[in-house]
Structures are given as structure tokens and as C-alpha cells.
Amino acid sequence: MAQKRVVLEEGILKSNDLLAQKVREDLRRRRILVTNLLSSPGAGKTALLEALAQNLGPQMAVIVGDVQTRRDAERLERHGIQAVQIVTGGTCHLEARMVLRALEELQGTPRYLFIENVGNLVCPAGFDLGEQQRWVLLSTPEGDDKPLKYPEAFLTSHVLVITKMDLVPHVPFDVDQAEAYARSLNPRLRIFHTSVITGEGLEALLAHLEHTYRSLFPDA
């Protein structure tokens, strides 16, 4: 029985990887930088995307996954950007086949496509969505030990964004400790600190996006 389950899970992951590769190749050809955002519920994914939208405008679009409701897509659309909502109806992560379907609804060719994954620090880490980079968000009220408790999300990400920096004076969160835990798992992580309340870190994040775009598509 246990062996059957392992085989089935391997099969699901393998077919996901094939579809993810299809997404990656298609979007690379169209010169779209795809970023997959992972975090626990409420860490500030949509708030960060709203803040980036103020700067990037229609150059960016978002595919957003939630277990229920179109609330995040509606929040993002208010900033004048395209947002395609995937309602997973209970599934705790996005899969490449869902992204492929959402891409059929995407209009035009945005420079930056963000995929806001379902709020969950565990399941989404195992699924490649065809992204070129993965950001994991960790908000200061969650506690600085989360990299150790949920290693896969930190191991598989290129960027760690420590969000809600404005709350540091009010919560027991040691920024250096969180960074050390994350880097002990993944020494190549790029780390940014942000707050959508004070605007801290947004310029640095925008510069990183621009830099990543130019290094992927030097002739664009």
C-alpha cells in the first residue's frame, strides 16, 4: 500500500514537472519574467504585490491562487493591473496545470508575471510552476525560527523577503537569527527587508527585479 502511494506521488510530481517546463519555455520565449511567491497565510504576499504594482503598473500581472474567493485578485485589480484568480477549491498549493490554464486568460505580454501561491509554507514548496525565480516571504510576527521548521520553502527559493519590518519593535523577532537560520539551509539566498507601511526595501526589490530581467533577457 505504502509503495503504491509513493509511486502515485512520484507520477503526479513528474507530470507536474513536464507541464512546468512547458510554462517556463513558453514564457521565456515571450520574454516574461515569472516569480512564484510562497509564504504562510497573511505574511503579506498580496500587500507586497500591491506595493510593487504602484511602481510597475501594467508592466506586471499576477496569477493568484487561493483555496476560496477572488478577494486577492480584486485587491490587485484596483491598482490597474491584470490579475487572474485560481480558486483551488481546497487544494493547498498551485500546480503547473493550473498555471497553464490561467495563462490562457492572460492578455498581452507583461514584463513581470507574479504567481501568488496559496498561503501555506509546506505544500507549495514541492511544486515547480515553471517560474524563473521563487521568493519566500517571512513576516516578522511569525517568529524567526520558521526557516528551520519549514525548510523546503527556504531551500528551494532564490530570494527571502522578510516582511512587516515596521513591526520589529513590537514583536519578538531577531532579524539576524532568522537570516542565519535561512542561510544555514540555503547560503545563496538573496535577502530583502520590506514594509508596505514605511516603504522600506521596495526600491531594492524593484532593482533586483530589473536586474534579474536584464540578466535573463539581455537582448530585450
Ligand SMILES: Nc1nc2c(ncn2[C@@H]2O[C@H](COP(=O)(O)OP(=O)(O)OP(=O)(O)O)[C@@H](O)[C@H]2O)c(=O)[nH]1
Ligand atoms: N504592519 C504591516 N502589516 C502588513 C504588511 N504587509 C501586509 N500587512 C498586513 O498583513 C495582513 C495580511 O496581508 P496580505 O497581503 O493579505 O497577506 P497574504 O500573504 O497575501 O495572505 P493570504 O493570501 O491569505 O495568504 C493584512 O492585514 C495586511 O495589511 C507590512 O509590511 N506591515
Ligand SMILES: [Mg+2]
Ligand atoms: Mg494574498
